[in-house]
Amino acid sequence: MGSEKQGFIWLSGLLFLNIFVLSTADVHYYEFSLQESPFTKLCSTKIILALNGSFPGPEIRVRRGDTVSVHVHNQANYAVSLDWEGVEDTIEGSNNTIQPGRNFTYNIELGDEIGTLRWHATSAWAAATVHGAFVILPVANEDYPFPAPTSDQTIILGEWFREELTEANQTIAPGSADAYTINGHPGETYGCSNDTTFEMQVDYQGLYLVRVINAVANETMLFDIEKHRLTIVGQNGTYTNRSFTSSLTLAPGQVIDVLLCPNQNVGRYYITARSSSGRHITNGILRYTTTTTSF
Incomplete structure (x- = not known):
């Protein structure tokens, strides 16, 4: 009887949540x-x-x-x-x-x-x-299942080809890109002084939800932020159990959501993306906009 009652309460709660979501959509x-x-x-x-x-x-x-x-x-x-x-x-x-x-x-x-x-x-x-x-x-007034971020940032790992791609390019071979990009920026590793570099500005001890997307076709990408730990909280449109890492490995098309707490000395730190084959590497900048607090 007790288990049946618990099941009824669980189903009632789920039904209420679904009705709440529909009513606020x-x-x-x-x-x-x-x-x-x-x-x-x-x-x-x-x-x-x-x-x-x-x-x-x-x-x-x-x-x-x-x-x-x-x-x-x-x-x-x-x-x-x-x-x-x-x-x-x-x-x-x-x-x-x-x-x-x-x-x-x-x-x-x-x-x-x-x-x-x-x-x-x-x-x-x-x-x-x-x-x-x-x-x-989340729905308005719905809590995250992890500490609420103060801000969020989407990071899309992409690729760039010098040639113009057309319908003749039905497939893209792994490692055929001439450069990788972070939010469309090739960074400073490809020898062109006119290329732009992605920059993410953060506050010391803020909490950021970083949404990392691998849009590179047929390439597993490695992603890290110099001297910073990442907390994985979601993948591909769902929450996951929290886990801690210093780098991410993203299969083609994979999306990983991580929490970032900037806790290093004020300065600039490299955001790095590279293919698992090691053919190219691109970087961005994590820049602190506030100084650390001394006690």
Whole structure:
């Protein structure tokens, strides 16, 4: 009898939570415009497919249980479709290819997904530049199952090719990229003085939820922040048991959410991303904006 009562209480609580999520859910509307845009990296300019003129593409940021409507205008010369990786429910029309000059609307109803997912073009050559983060926050007034962060930062590990990728590049061979990027920045390791470097500014003893996405095709990526420990709290749109590490290993397409507590001497520290094959390495900067406190 006792176990039956406990089961009833658990089911009642779960039902209440689901009703609460549904009652607080919102609908979010996004407009994506796919165009062929010039970008300069590694001291040369080429044309890439880009959404809303950005590389990586725009971030979607909603709350658990929300509905997302993404209207895509294909103003490029190539047919594309988008994949909403990690969304549990089937998205009607998600297999449709959007022809040049046509539009399509993806309607996404979120369920229990929480944390960070990613979206990307379905074909490998287009996904090299057409991808972005899908951030799903807790419902308003819902607690995190870990210490609440004071801020968050999305970090997308990408790749860059000097040649222009087209439909002829149906596959991307491992290690064929000319550079890796952090949020679209190649960093200072490739010998081009015009290249930009990603910088994340932090406060001493703040608490940051860092969302790390491996958007590199067919390459396992290694990620670390110099002299800083990371606490893993989520992967691929779900919370996980907390674990501690000094570096991350991300398979292609993998997403890992970590907590970062900056507790070193004020200064600059390297954020490093490299492939497991060791072919290339790129870096960013973690910069402290406040000094340590003496007692």
